[in-house]
Amino acid sequence: MSSQQRHGLSAKTLRELERASGRLAKASVAAMEERLPWFGRMPADQRASVLLITQAGAAGFVRWLRDSQEALKLTTDAFRTAPRELSRWISLRQTVGLVRLAIEVFEEQLHEFAADERERAALIEGILRYGREVAFAAANSYAAAAEARGAWDARLEALVVDGVVRGDAEESVLSRAAALGWDPAASATVLVGNPPSDDPPAVVFEVRSKAARIGRPVLLGVQGSRLVVVVAGATEGGSKEREILPTLSTAFAQGPVVAGPTVESLAQAHHSAAEALSGLRAVVGWPAAPRPAYAADLLPERALAGDAEAERQLIESIARPLEAAGPALLETIDAYLECGGVLETCARQLFVHPNTVRYRLRKAAELTGRNAGHPRDALVLRTALTVGRLARSRGLW
Missing domain, CATH: 1.10.490 (Globin-like)
Incomplete structure (x- = not known):
């Protein structure tokens, strides 16, 4: 029929x-x-x-x-x-x-x-x-x-993230990011860690679902055994901003997650990525590191791993201000650290009143943002002073 x-x-x-x-x-x-x-x-x-x-x-x-x-x-x-x-x-x-x-x-x-x-x-x-x-x-x-279109956008996004990591020309990174709808004026923070899965679509879904929950645009790329996420907007300030990176960190696999500093725009995101990756390589030296750990909090481990930028930051933010404040302040910090943080012993060694030591420690904390009485800050101070002396001996400072 x-x-x-x-x-x-x-x-x-x-x-x-x-x-x-x-x-x-x-x-x-x-x-x-x-x-x-x-x-x-x-x-x-x-x-x-x-x-x-x-x-x-x-x-x-x-x-x-x-x-x-x-x-x-x-x-x-x-x-x-x-x-x-x-x-x-x-x-x-x-x-x-x-x-x-x-x-x-x-x-x-x-x-x-x-x-x-x-x-x-x-x-x-x-x-x-x-x-x-x-x-x-x-x-x-x-x-x-x-x-x-989704596959093309994914490839374009991977190129943007790769450009951020490698520090490619700003124009190419910004033009590609603009094609993906990224606000060129938005600040950016780079977050790195291990991907939660070997399946890239599953990784993308996990990260984007977390980003949608906090209402922030993200760019992400899986580069071998590491996941790189660029987060738009400030990640410091109010309580909501401070929860952004911890929330996104739950999208990573078990293991350390490191956040670079927040930069003004995507054009400077390479600096955030470089510090975050340096911190990821060095975070193994701090078993009790929080999740996420901030690259700025890993300066001692990064300096020990040979990161010249970490050494520079330790010198500029700690060693130089302490030396500029005068020999008494620097001598007090050295003595306090050598005494294991015992105030009275430090005062007897310096032949000063304990209140004088307290005043100098407060002054050092105001200059450096580091409290010598806190174990972690004490490590940062000791490393910064050591790095500064080594740099001076090599004629670098």
């Missing part, structure tokens, strides 16, 4: 329907212009493209009636160019609206081609089934286009 016999349509009806496919397509486009305000605002060349696509769909309906066994293939072929063109102008929802309206116009006019009620019912049933397949074909094509 032929396909047209199964549909209950005569060869004459199919020929007349085929000859009228152009008229039906024009009537559909006219209805679109009348009933859909946004369609009328489209440029003429785009409306003409919709007309061509509608004509292809009308011709495809006749082919579908002639050979329904190849329905899906014929429908896909007939609409192969539609999403590629339409997806640049209109959304999937609008495309489905166009298909629905075209089907309504076809349904209203198909009775003219039916020889009797039986053929009329067969045509109505056929256009409804065909319209369903067209809608599914359009949805599949839009989904494929979205996946292709």
Whole structure:
């Protein structure tokens, strides 16, 4: 039994329907212009493209009636160019609206081609089934286009993160980031650690779900055994800002997570990435490091690992201010550290009153931000003074 016999349509009806496919397509486009305000605002060349696509769909309906066994293939072929063109102008929802309206116009006019009620019912049933397949074909094509755009965005995002890590030219990084919707004026903080999975899509989903929870844009890239995340916006200040990095840290695998300093924009993000990666290499030297650990809190370990930038920061923020404050303050810090933090012993060694030692320790804390009575700060102070002396002996200071 032929396909047209199964549909209950005569060869004459199919020929007349085929000859009228152009008229039906024009009537559909006219209805679109009348009933859909946004369609009328489209440029003429785009409306003409919709007309061509509608004509292809009308011709495809006749082919579908002639050979329904190849329905899906014929429908896909007939609409192969539609999403590629339409997806640049209109959304999937609008495309489905166009298909629905075209089907309504076809349904209203198909009775003219039916020889009797039986053929009329067969045509109505056929256009409804065909319209369903067209809608599914359009949805599949839009989904494929979205996946292709998503894959391209993922590659572009990986290039941006790689450029941030390597310190590529600012223009290339910023232009690619702008294509991804990144605000060029937003501050940035780099977070590094181990990825939670070997499956990149799973990693992306995990990080983006955490970022959506805190409402911050992120750029991320998996580089071998490390995950690099660039977070937009300030990560210090109020309580909400301070929770940003700890929340994102839960998206990393077990193990250390290190945050670089917050920089003014993505153009300076390389500095944050460099310090974060340096901290990740050195954090093993601090077993009790918090999660995330800040690169600025890992200066002793980074300096011991050979990071010249960490040595410079220790000298500039601690050694220089203490030396500039005078020999008494520097001598007090040295003596206090050598005495194991025992105030009275330090005072006896310096032949001063304990209150004098307290005053000098407070003064040192104001200058450096480090309290010599705190074990961790004491380590930072001792390392900074040692690094400063070594730099001076080499003529670097």
